[in-house]
Amino acid sequence: MQQAEVFAGIQDVFDEIFLEKVVVTPELSAKDVEEWDSLFHISLILAIEEKFGIRFRVGEVEGTKNLGELANIIVNRLNDK
Amino acid sequence: MDSSKSLLESHDRVATEPSSVVLDPKGLKDLLRSNDPLFVKLLKRKTQEARSFSEILALNALRKRAQQTGLWPTSATKLRLAIIGASSLRPFADLAEHYLVVLGGYDVQLWSGDYDNYVSEAMDDESGLYISRPDLVLLLPSERRCRYSGKITDPIDVQEAEANQAVADLLSLVERIHDRSGAAVVLGNFRLPSHFDPGPMRNSGLTSDYSFRKFVNTQLGLKMPVYAHVLDVEFLANRIGTLHAFDERTWFESKQPFSSDLLIDVAREFTQVASSLKRSAKKVVVLDLDNTLWGGVIGDDGLEGIEIGTTSPRGEAYRDFQQALLELSSRGVLLAVCSKNDHEKAIEPFLKHPEMVLKLSNIVNFKANWEPKSENIRQIALELNLGLDSFVFLDDNPAEIDIVRQFVPEVEAIWLGEDPSTYTSTLRNCRQFEIRTITSEDQERVNLYQREAKRQELLSTATDMDAYLQSLLMTATISQFKTIDSPRIAQLINKSNQFNLTTHRRSEAEVHALISDQSYISFTVRLSDRFGDHGLIAVIVNKVEGAELVVDTWLMSCRVLKRGVEEATLNEIVRVARERGCESVVGEYKLSPKNAMVRDLYSRLGFTLRTTTDTSATYSLDVGSYVLKSTKIEIMERAYAAG
Numbered sequence: 001m002q003q004a005e006v007f008a009g010i011q012d013v014f015d016e017i018f019l020e021k022v023v024v025t026p027e028l029s030a031k032d033v034e035e036w037d038s039l040f041h042i043s044l045i046l047a048i049e050e051k052f053g054i055r056f057r058v059g060e061v062e063g064t065k066n067l068g069e070l071a072n073i074i075v076n077r078l079n080d081k
Numbered sequence: 082m083d084s085s086k087s088l089l090e091s092h093d094r095v096a097t098e099p100s101s102v103v104l105d106p107k108g109l110k111d112l113l114r115s116n117d118p119l120f121v122k123l124l125k126r127k128t129q130e131a132r133s134f135s136e137i138l139a140l141n142a143l144r145k146r147a148q149q150t151g152l153w154p155t156s157a158t159k160l161r162l163a164i165i166g167a168s169s170l171r172p173f174a175d176l177a178e179h180y181l182v183v184l185g186g187y188d189v190q191l192w193s194g195d196y197d198n199y200v201s202e203a204m205d206d207e208s209g210l211y212i213s214r215p216d217l218v219l220l221l222p223s224e225r226r227c228r229y230s231g232k233i234t235d236p237i238d239v240q241e242a243e244a245n246q247a248v249a250d251l252l253s254l255v256e257r258i259h260d261r262s263g264a265a266v267v268l269g270n271f272r273l274p275s276h277f278d279p280g281p282m283r284n285s286g287l288t289s290d291y292s293f294r295k296f297v298n299t300q301l302g303l304k305m306p307v308y309a310h311v312l313d314v315e316f317l318a319n320r321i322g323t324l325h326a327f328d329e330r331t332w333f334e335s336k337q338p339f340s341s342d343l344l345i346d347v348a349r350e351f352t353q354v355a356s357s358l359k360r361s362a363k364k365v366v367v368l369d370l371d372n373t374l375w376g377g378v379i380g381d382d383g384l385e386g387i388e389i390g391t392t393s394p395r396g397e398a399y400r401d402f403q404q405a406l407l408e409l410s411s412r413g414v415l416l417a418v419c420s421k422n423d424h425e426k427a428i429e430p431f432l433k434h435p436e437m438v439l440k441l442s443n444i445v446n447f448k449a450n451w452e453p454k455s456e457n458i459r460q461i462a463l464e465l466n467l468g469l470d471s472f473v474f475l476d477d478n479p480a481e482i483d484i485v486r487q488f489v490p491e492v493e494a495i496w497l498g499e500d501p502s503t504y505t506s507t508l509r510n511c512r513q514f515e516i517r518t519i520t521s522e523d524q525e526r527v528n529l530y531q532r533e534a535k536r537q538e539l540l541s542t543a544t545d546m547d548a549y550l551q552s553l554l555m556t557a558t559i560s561q562f563k564t565i566d567s568p569r570i571a572q573l574i575n576k577s578n579q580f581n582l583t584t585h586r587r588s589e590a591e592v593h594a595l596i597s598d599q600s601y602i603s604f605t606v607r608l609s610d611r612f613g614d615h616g617l618i619a620v621i622v623n624k625v626e627g628a629e630l631v632v633d634t635w636l637m638s639c640r641v642l643k644r645g646v647e648e649a650t651l652n653e654i655v656r657v658a659r660e661r662g663c664e665s666v667v668g669e670y671k672l673s674p675k676n677a678m679v680r681d682l683y684s685r686l687g688f689t690l691r692t693t694t695d696t697s698a699t700y701s702l703d704v705g706s707y708v709l710k711s712t713k714i715e716i717m718e719r720a721y722a723a724g
Contacts (some may be wrong), residue, residue, distance in 0.1 A: 027083075035142070040138070040142075042138075042331075043135040043139070047135035049133070056330075059333075
């Protein structure tokens with residue numbers, strides 16, 4: 001799977017859980033979106049795991065700076081399968 | 082997996098909503114933007130059905146937005162809730178709040194404690210917990226510290242002593258919270274670990290986390306005081322499987338207490354527990370006959386042709402279902418029959434079939450005719466003098482279920498499905514008959530209703546009312562509130578609608594708090610007659626306000642209407658008013674959808690109208706000039722040990 005496909009999947013997840021439309025970009029992070037608080041963060045990570053059928057390892061998500069880095073983990077994990 | 086899921090959905094379904102509503106979460110956003118009231122209905126429906134964590138949190142966000150814009154209706158039922166515990170309480174508290182608002186119909190004011198700060202929050206009189214003045218406190222204590230600290234070789238009595246100490250510590254925390262706040266307390270118990278370690282020695286003693294927590298859970302259940310309740314996390318975790326109940330990563334990352342699946346189930350169950358404190362369980366099951374209690378159609382197949390009993394697998398399934406219904410009946414739930422049949426044919430299996438578990442004596446009301454079932458159910462409700470909202474209707478025919486849902490939406494109609502082997506589990510998962518405490522009145526209720534039928538017969542033959550009442554040989558016991566009665570008192574306070582002057586609801590904890598409050602004079606009335614013991618049938622709560630005794634609550638079971646209990650109760654109210662030096666008794670009538678019956682009670686009893694509005698009226702009675710009313714009831718004992 002390529003990063004573009006992963007971004008399309010993340011966009012679906014965002015559309016599901018955010019009330020306002022948020023366009024996902026590699027640079028996007030929580031500080032850019034008003035609705036994206038700690039509660040949404042938990043929800044978002046669980047929804048992304050469900051969407052891609054993967055499971056992040058402990059501390060992995062915390063170590064990412066933006067969606068681009070998160071997408072890299074997803075791509076690597078899917079390609080390892 | 083699939084069967085358990087469909088069961089959950091069947092009990093979660095909202096019976097009164099048309100199935101044509103399209104379920105689309107994006108539709109919700111549009112409805113919210115256009116301020117469409119359909120939003121509320123759809124969001125409730127989605128909340129019932131949603132099982133994914135992120136979906137529920139998304140619904141939570143939508144609901145909060147709708148509360149801000151005023152689209153979400155404000156509920157009159159306020160609940161001040163405090164949640165404390167050993168883990169991070171978000172998002173658990175958000176889930177619990179969402180379910181309480183959407184499924185419980187509460188207006189929730191939530192206060193949640195800090196991560197693992199529950200002991201000091203409970204011990205410190207000035208903590209935020211107490212400042213929030215909660216009606217209800219949920220405590221999710223530390224599971225990680227609920228374990229044996231010694232060695233596997235320690236003597237068993239040392240192990241037990243430590244487990245009992247853990248129980249005592251938790252109970253004293255619960256007691257402390259109740260004493261300081263007066264709130265009802267709900268205590269979450271503990272999951273049992275899913276890992277194999279320490280192997281087959283797991284249950285040999287209490288040194289494994291598994292056996293230690295199992296022991297603690299059991300003891301907590303046995304020793305829980307009346308004002309507190311267990312939130313059975315152990316059961317919920319077992320139900321989804323302990324492998325799915327744990328998620329260590331979310332503990333390490335953000336101190337989450339449970340896996341996301343279990344978070345949802347615990348939050349939902351908490352709503353169920355909180356709601357059951359103020360709402361009563363259903364009282365009557367109305368049963369179809371053909372293909373519900375037996376296989377086949379009695380009118381076509383005849384007594385020998387129907388399937389019931391151990392001679393066939395299907396017959397066994399129906400027998401098992403009847404057995405489950407009989408158990409429900411022994412718990413005090415009334416069974417009634419409503420079937421499209423000729424009466425003579427319909428009763429035949431009950432009288433003649435040797436494999437029938439249910440007998441005619443188990444059925445308090447039997448309607449077999451060709452009238453619509455909705456009409457029959459209304460008739461049964463009238464005859465039993467019970468509200469339709471205390472009825473559950475079971476049928477294998479979806480068309481009958483639809484008719485009942487459409488024409489008597491107050492009734493909870495449950496479709497049994499097409500496979501009789503699932504009937505029993507559908508019944509046992511429907512969650513309509515859950516009681517927190519069994520009162521002896523519950524067990525007696527079936528007999529009471531059968532006696533009531535006899536009494537009605539006698540009434541119809543007696544022409545002189547006074548002579549009839551005299552012939553009943555009634556005796557009453559009036560008593561101040563006692564701890565042992567508080568479950569029954571709370572039950573009456575929360576379910577009595579018709580003979581209820583003010584419909585002030587109170588939880589068991591609030592009832593319990595009245596016992597020691599000197600400004601309240603409260604009592605109960607028990608009534609017996611020659612047909613049997615009616616048990617505790619009236620509850621009166623009075624507040625002393627200077628020279629006035631204000632009747633805060635006066636309610637009575639309608640079974641004993643117009644027997645003189647009203648007059649005997651007033652005699653006692655005036656007596657206690659005199660004892661406390663009050664000059665007048667003040668009574669209030671607050672109109673509710675169901676209490677028109679007592680609209681004129683105070684004026685009938687000789688009170689003077691003071692003020693009145695569209696929905697209430699206040700009356701007063703001069704204590705000095707009151708003349709005791711005569712009744713046919715012999716008073717055996719009066720409140721507060723008076724002679």
